[in-house]
Amino acid sequence: MLITCPHCGTRPVEEFTFNGDASITRPTSGDMDQWHDYVYLRHNPKGRFEEYAHHSGGCRAWLVVTRDTATHEIFGAVTARDHAKKRSAK
Amino acid sequence: MKYSIFSLLKNTLSGHRNWAPAWRDPQPKKDYDVVIVGGGGHGLATAYYLAKVHGITNVAVLEKSWLGSGNVGRNTTIIRSNYMLPGNNPFYEWSMKLWEGLEQDFNFNAMVSQRGVLNLCHTDPQRDAFARRGNAMRIDGVDAELLDTEGVREMYPFLDFSNARFPIKGGILQRRGGTVRHDAVAWGYARGADARGVDVIQNCEVTAIKTEKGKVVGVQTNRGYIATKKLGLAAAGNSSEVAAMAGLKLPIESHVLQAFVSEGLKPYIDGVVTFGAGHFYVSQSDKGGLVFGGDIDGYNSYARRGNLPMVEHVIEAGVAMIPGLARVRVLRSWGGIMDMSMDGSPIIDKTPINGLYLNAGWCYGGFKATPASGWCFAHTIARNEPHKLNAAYRLDRLRTGHMIDEKGQGATPNLH
Numbered sequence: 164m165l166i167t168c169p170h171c172g173t174r175p176v177e178e179f180t181f182n183g184d185a186s187i188t189r190p191t192s193g194d195m196d197q198w199h200d201y202v203y204l205r206h207n208p209k210g211r212f213e214e215y216a217h218h219s220g221g222c223r224a225w226l227v228v229t230r231d232t233a234t235h236e237i238f239g240a241v242t243a244r245d246h247a248k249k250r251s252a253k
Numbered sequence: 254m255k256y257s258i259f260s261l262l263k264n265t266l267s268g269h270r271n272w273a274p275a276w277r278d279p280q281p282k283k284d285y286d287v288v289i290v291g292g293g294g295h296g297l298a299t300a301y302y303l304a305k306v307h308g309i310t311n312v313a314v315l316e317k318s319w320l321g322s323g324n325v326g327r328n329t330t331i332i333r334s335n336y337m338l339p340g341n342n343p344f345y346e347w348s349m350k351l352w353e354g355l356e357q358d359f360n361f362n363a364m365v366s367q368r369g370v371l372n373l374c375h376t377d378p379q380r381d382a383f384a385r386r387g388n389a390m391r392i393d394g395v396d397a398e399l400l401d402t403e404g405v406r407e408m409y410p411f412l413d414f415s416n417a418r419f420p421i422k423g424g425i426l427q428r429r430g431g432t433v434r435h436d437a438v439a440w441g442y443a444r445g446a447d448a449r450g451v452d453v454i455q456n457c458e459v460t461a462i463k464t465e466k467g468k469v470v471g472v473q474t475n476r477g478y479i480a481t482k483k484l485g486l487a488a489a490g491n492s493s494e495v496a497a498m499a500g501l502k503l504p505i506e507s508h509v510l511q512a513f514v515s516e517g518l519k520p521y522i523d524g525v526v527t528f529g530a531g532h533f534y535v536s537q538s539d540k541g542g543l544v545f546g547g548d549i550d551g552y553n554s555y556a557r558r559g560n561l562p563m564v565e566h567v568i569e570a571g572v573a574m575i576p577g578l579a580r581v582r583v584l585r586s587w588g589g590i591m592d593m594s595m596d597g598s599p600i601i602d603k604t605p606i607n608g609l610y611l612n613a614g615w616c617y618g619g620f621k622a623t624p625a626s627g628w629c630f631a632h633t634i635a636r637n638e639p640h641k642l643n644a645a646y647r648l649d650r651l652r653t654g655h656m657i658d659e660k661g662q663g664a665t666p667n668l669h
Contacts, residue, residue, distance in 0.1 A: 164552075164560055177562035181552040181667060183506055195652075202664050203504040203595045203651040207493035209555040216552075232507070233555045 164235050169242055170222040178220030185213040185227045185246065209233050215243065256360050275440060276447035281454050284480035285313045287634055288472060289487055290459050290495055292316025294325035294435075294620065295612055296487035297442035297453070298627020299634070301359065304449035306628070307635035312451045313481075314443075315474060317458035321439030324489050327557075327589035328620040329512050329534060329546045331525050333370045333430035334395050337386045340645025340657040341598065342393040347642055348625030349395075349429060355624060361441030363433050364539070369524040370430030371400070371408065373574070375419040379529055383425040390427070398426045409526060413576050419530035432525060432536050438623055462498040462609070469499075469608035485610045485634050487626075490555065490590025492613035499606055503613065504595040504651055506666040509554035510546065510617050511563055513586045517541030531570035542584060545571060549591060549617065551667045558588045591617045596656035597669030601629050601643040610634050611648060616669050 164176040184205045190197035206212075209232055216228045225243035230236065241249075254260060254273055264272055287303060289296045292314045303309045316322075332352050334345035356363050374380045380399075387397035401423045406414060414421050443453050454476070461473035462484065471480040488495040490507045518541050527534040535545040547567030550559045564586065571578045594600065594614030599622070601612050612630045615622065629643035639646070650656055651664075662668040 175562070176552075176560055183553060183667070199652045200502075204502045205493070205504065205506050205666075207503070207506050207553065209491070209494050209507075212553060214553060230552075232553050235554065235556050235560075 164230075164237060166216065166228055166237055166240050168218050168221055168224070168226060168240060170224055171218065174218070174221055178218060179228075180217040180219040182215035182217065185215045185243075188250075211238070213246075216240070256362075275444040276453055279452040279454060281313060281457060281474070281476050281479055282452065284471070285452070286311040286481070287483045287485065288312070288479060288481040289314045289485045290472070291323075291487035291489065292320050292439075292443070292453060292455065293323045293487065293489055294321070294438050294442065294623035295489070295615075295626045295630065296485070297439055297446060298623050299485055299487060299612070299630040300446040300451045300453070301442045301449075302628045302631035303635060304446055304451055307631060309635055310450035312446070313479065314446065314451060314453045315457045315459055315472070315479075316453070316455045319455050320443055320453065321436050324589045324591070324619055325439045325623070326436050327512065327587060328435055328617075329536070329544050330432045330435045330620065331370065331430070331534065331536065332365075332433055332621040333427055333525075334621070335370065335372070335386065335390055335397065335425065335427045335430065336659060337389040338657050338659055341659065342390060342395060344625055344629070344642045344646075345622065346393055346395050347628070348622050351624030351628060352433065353429075355441070359441045359445040361437060361444060363437040363441050365431070365433050367429050367431040368536070369426060369428045370527070371405070371424045371426045371524060372527045373405065373412070373424045373529040374422050375530045376422065380422050383423070387425050396427055396429050398428070400424045400426055408524070409522070411577055412526070412574060416573060419573060424529075430525060435620060442627070459495065459498070462495075464499060464606055464609075467607055469606060483608050483610070483634055485612060485630060487612040487630065489613070489615065489619065490592050492592045492611070496611065496613070499604070499609055501604060501606070505614055506553050506593045507555055508549040508551070508591050508593045508667060509556060509559045509588045510549045510591050511559040511567070511586055511588045512544070512546040513564075513567070514538070514584050515543040515545075515581045516584050518543065518581065526574070528570050528574040531573065533567060533570035533574060535571065535575070543578070543581060549593070549667060555590055556588065557590060591615070593666035593669055595651055595664045595666060596658040597660055597662065598657035599626070599646050600648050601626065601633060601646045602639060602648040603633065603637070604648060
């Protein structure tokens, strides 16, 4: 798998550390059910998937990579900051 | 037909042309008392024990592909019960006891071989942790022996004892651990369940789960609608996808784990050895190939194939442990999809939906658990309550703070 980092360009998969489902959002309240869902439940689809990836072997930025989990095809990567901005704009 | 020396002789004399198929190929009926989704080891074992222990025989096992096409045919065949935590060890030890009597029980040669599982340690703290784990095992009645360096050298003189970075300080040995012919486990359970009236239906993929007023009423499949009041999910790597059909979001991520087999060698490694400074485990199959594996690739995947960086990583760990491996050629590699849970331990439980039962979250320890998993899941389905052996494997344990985290990694599925 080759991932195109917005800062570093196209880099091999071993430079990245994955942290899974990027669809979850950190709760702003103290509601325990919301926290349980945030910490433990995961969107885990077969197919198109947005996931957090840390470019730990490169610029060390947190990214959100869009990838197909059934084929490993990579559709693109944006910084986690841009992803969050886009999400909050929705 | 019962398999025995007499059936073998009889069929030998007729040139092996008259063996009957080991199980039927039935058409799905309109309804069943219990439907199991997933014709892998756990699903087939569940059906077998439902019929044998609980007398429930109007059961269907639905498999989307061919029997044993998933993880039961993709693992590295290791069995052991060397866990530490209270919720785990009695369960895995029951599994080991079932392995020990399995072949006689289901009249099928699964080549259960208790050749010993040795975990190596490379530091003093790791040895202390092994002593603690061994003591926990012995409290639960499991065999455990702590070996020093010389004890390990006597068993496996070709390990790299002089490795400057990872010297071998000893190991923990479970002599009752070993390996099993993995496909035969699926076949034996399928044959045993089928003989008791269970319909094992291949090429039958569940496409929807139908519920009414919070109760399961049936499943839609590519071979028509099947009604049932009790539905057991044993879909391993596809658990999240199947559970989502019932509106459940699980504490699970699916990850790819690669495994490897080398060219055939003369007898070299007569047990199972695991590296303690990285993740690597190896045994030798009866055909002579070294069977080995390591860590999951680390990213969500349903692809059943991994990437080369993990191949390199696994083989580096192997060569650090056994330098001689550097001259062995790898014959094949493959991948399986692991249902990685949030605390590294499985779930065998009821769900918030009446009549829906879940067996998932096996991470990459599912094979050794096959008999006990089926046995406990059958009990949970038949009695509508967990057995005490799987009582800790609750779906809601993360909510209540009762996680069973052997590695102490926290909610990071790709690190368990």
